[in-house]
Amino acid sequence: MKFCSVCAHAVVQKIPPGDNRLRFCCEACGTVHYENPKMVLGTVTTFGGKILLCKRAIEPRYGFWTLPAGFMENGETTAQGAARETLEEAGVEAAIEKLYAVIDVPHVHQTHLFYLASASSDALDPGEESLDAIWVSPEEVPWEQLAFPTVAKTLRWFIEDLPAGMMPLHTDAIRYTPKK
Ligand SMILES: [Zn+2]
Structure with a gap:
C-alpha cells in the first residue's frame, strides 16, 4: 500500500501505539490500514458419485483444475459464499451439507474452507472464471493438473473417507518452506 484509501495521502509503515506489528498508517488523517488474512470458500459438490471440478480461466493457475472456490464477500456466511x-464458476446450485476441510495457508495470508455439497442434476454452465466444468469419478481426478495444494489435500481426504462414509471435519496448515 502506498496511499491512504481515505484521504489519498502517502502512508508510512509503523507500529501504532498499543499495537505490536507494523501497519500502514496515514499521518494525514490518522487511519490505520489493517491487513488481515482472507477466507477462500469452496465446495466438494457431488452428483451420482461424481465430483465437480472447474478449469480455471483466470490467473493464478490458468488452465488448471480446481474445486469451485473463491474469496468470501462482505455480508455473506461462509456456507453462502x-x-x-x-x-x-460451474452453474451448479449446490445444497450445502457440512463443513469438511479448513486449511490455513499462512504464507499467502489465506484460510481455505471447503463444504460438502450435493447437486440435484448434472447440468453444468461454467461461468466467466471457468474454461470448463466437469463431473469426475474418484479414479478420474487429474492429480497432476490440480491448481492448488489445498484442493489436492481436500480431494485426497474426500476419496479416502468415501468407503467408510463418515466424512469428518479435517483441518491442516500448508507451510511454505523456502528452497535452498
Ligand atoms: Zn489518510
Missing part, C-alpha cells in the same frame, strides 16, 4: 462460488 461456498454455494455462491459453485454457482458462479
Whole structure:
C-alpha cells in the first residue's frame, strides 16, 4: 500500500501505539490500514458419485483444475459464499451439507474452507472464471493438473473417507518452506 484509501495521502509503515506489528498508517488523517488474512470458500459438490471440478480461466493457475472456490464477500456466511462460488464458476446450485476441510495457508495470508455439497442434476454452465466444468469419478481426478495444494489435500481426504462414509471435519496448515 502506498496511499491512504481515505484521504489519498502517502502512508508510512509503523507500529501504532498499543499495537505490536507494523501497519500502514496515514499521518494525514490518522487511519490505520489493517491487513488481515482472507477466507477462500469452496465446495466438494457431488452428483451420482461424481465430483465437480472447474478449469480455471483466470490467473493464478490458468488452465488448471480446481474445486469451485473463491474469496468470501462482505455480508455473506461462509456456507453462502461456498454455494455462491459453485454457482458462479460451474452453474451448479449446490445444497450445502457440512463443513469438511479448513486449511490455513499462512504464507499467502489465506484460510481455505471447503463444504460438502450435493447437486440435484448434472447440468453444468461454467461461468466467466471457468474454461470448463466437469463431473469426475474418484479414479478420474487429474492429480497432476490440480491448481492448488489445498484442493489436492481436500480431494485426497474426500476419496479416502468415501468407503467408510463418515466424512469428518479435517483441518491442516500448508507451510511454505523456502528452497535452498
Ligand atoms: Zn489518510
